Amino acid sequence: MTTQEQRSGGGSAGADGEVVEVADEAELRALVGEPSAGAVRKERTRLHDLDRAWLAASPFWLLATSGADGTCDVSPKGDPAGSVLVLDDRTVALAERPGNRRVDGFRNVLANPHVGLLFVVPGRGDTLRVNGRARLVRDAPWFDDLVVKGHRPLLALLVEVEQVFHHCSKAFLRSGLWDPATWDPEAVPARPTIARTLERPDASLEELAAYYGPSYADGLYRST
DSSP states (O other): OOHHHHHHTSSSTTGGGOOOOOOSHHHHHHHHOOOOHHHHHTOBSSOOHHHHHHHHHOOEEEEEEEOTTSOEEEEEEEOSTTOSEEEETTEEEEEOOSOOSOOHHHHHHHHOOEEEEEEEOTTOSOEEEEEEEEEEESOOGGGGGGOBTTBOOSOEEEEEEEEEEEEOSHHHHHHTTTOGGGOOGGGSOOHHHHHHHHTOTTSOHHHHHHHTSGGGGGGTTSOO
């Protein structure tokens, strides 16, 4: 009998609503198996020309960080395609744009420099993963290359690439993310309703609808 079966009281894992936890890597591997040689071999430490082309085409990425206490954050980031600055085959720079000033991920980087990045190209199911060590930079000779719509960033994230590889499209295919037939933006309340309920109860729906209306995009590169 396996450790998993012992915890679940026999061969029927999770019987009677019991939560059965995976406790170590050996148990995890027993469940999912070993990665293929190709999955292991695809990991690299330097950017290839194909990676550079992907970064040049990506207008959206996710930044994952962890604080000194192990708490985690994942932040969405976006700029027009071509805004990711590749300094060399081991270094990329990412501009910070005006936002809510929480800087959760940046505070994490100051305590723990390890970051994970996932770069997305619209319409493509595959993605590019870049893991490495990051530094928070307030100025450098290449900051002028990060200007978008007249906005020169106050900060940039300088990432030293330690691990890079491409993900296949299974997650995007399962989710149907790029299939318009699956889109249902009305399935959840509109942004003004969410903001009034959870964040800004003192504001009216009319005020919030105006704030998040067509003019909202005018301030994307303007500090507020």
